[in-house]
Amino acid sequence: MTELYHWFDLIGIAVFAMSGTLIAYDKKMDGFGVFVLATVTAIGGGTIRDLILDVPVFWLHDQSYFIAIFVSVFVTTRLINKQKSIPLYHLQVADAFGLAFFSVMGAQKALLAGMPATTAIIMGVITGCFGGVTRDVLAGNIPMLLKGELYAITCIAGGIVYTQGITFNVATEMAMVLAMLTTLLLRLAAMKWHLTLHVFKYPD
Template structure:
């Protein structure tokens, strides 16, 4: 089993855990836990495969991904109450999942298209879409609307992987470098509040104001 395969399984498990933690915050039943674990764990990869035309999508071809999500949801259902701060765990697990999926999405995009630009896009989409779907469906404040760096971390991870691959690095090493880069940037944003400069001019006109 390659390091990329292990990363893929790990990413699905970690993102499934964040979905289950959201279900615990909403005090849902076991079906709610399974639902949020699955949509978060496989959501980004599903969008990636559909865009790349890789059908049937990965979790239909290999059922282990659904089984991973189910197993994680059950574990979180019985253990979430033991976590001192579920929201802190949610944020850090989400950061780890984002770092893993930025690499996996880029690797799959590169293999499918041989285009560095497309690989970076699929890396970002794979890393972010599951979390956004989780937050929107649960009514939680979406991670995209937080000021801390988020998409940029996924962009960095995907870009580092593509650049390392272009320079001929072993894919295992390239994966580790890209994962570390994305996790360090997102982790620093969580720990120290790193942000990009925000738009500082006056907001646009209200929608009902005449042109």
């Protein structure tokens, strides 16, 4: 089971590193900037989560996370150099997959640390969103968390599905898959149909 969680973590790391690399390409950063942006995107949210939960930061003693980042950056840069352009939609899809993986893994880790369901959902949001927030701030963009289509709301929905699944004794793997699908499909639907949470009435 622990091995399965670790592979889920590595997949999420790789996908988020890819989205950071795509932003770095869009901002015309050099090699060091690419790696920095990919790294903060991949491990930023999980680092903040672990510090809040007062547990060992997940990447300190496991170099496989940095290997996953390096491989993701290498593959993504090679693809970009061949195609010469990456549509914004590809970035958003990569980010959506990372969001789905990390939000559920964050909630799962919080539950394992003995936190209640509400805290677990919040930790899922932090894990899924705050690496991207750091990425966008460093790149000089308004974080996707704060504008546009549904973002953090999708993490909350996935976290509710996961925590309630565990509460009702659904198999852990099934609860994780259902929660990830909930987050991913809701985010993709928000992107396709421009679903937003309006509060103010803005002029066109």
